[in-house]
């Protein structure tokens with residue numbers, strides 16, 4: 556009997572499914588990020604709404620963007636003295652978790668921005 560899915564396709568599907576599972580495992584966890592966000596609250600606010608005029612709001616920003624910025628601070632590609640100190644202590648998993656956490660928060664509303 557011939558299988559509906561030829562063998563080489565079945566193998567490709569299995570590889571794709573495995574890759575998806577692996578990606579899932581690597582993705583950030585908002586709950587883990589929340590616990591790590593205590594480090595960030597003084598400047599970016601407990602809820603990702605910035606407490607300082609020079610620090611941006613993080614709440615509701617795109618996860619991939621946040622992670623990319625943290626990696627850029629870590630590599631020195633993006634430079635900021637305060638962030639450079641903070642990111643030193645962050646692992647790639649911390650970065651993913653923090654990005655997932657802040658992306659999960661409701662975005663800051665321009666109507667209640669700082670005066």
Ligand code: HEC
Nearest residue numbers: 594595597598609610611621624625634635637638641653
């Ligand atoms: C001492 C204050 C301070 C602390 C603490 C701090 N940040 Fe920042 N962060 C800043 C400032 C200031 C900027 C703006 C940098 C710039 O102008 O390039 C910034 C920028 C960022 C950006 C870029 C946002 C954007 O819109 O491009 C991200 C992401 C970020 N911080 C995440 C974090 C995370 C996550 C933590 C905690 C692990 C943290 N920060 C802790 C001050 C701080």
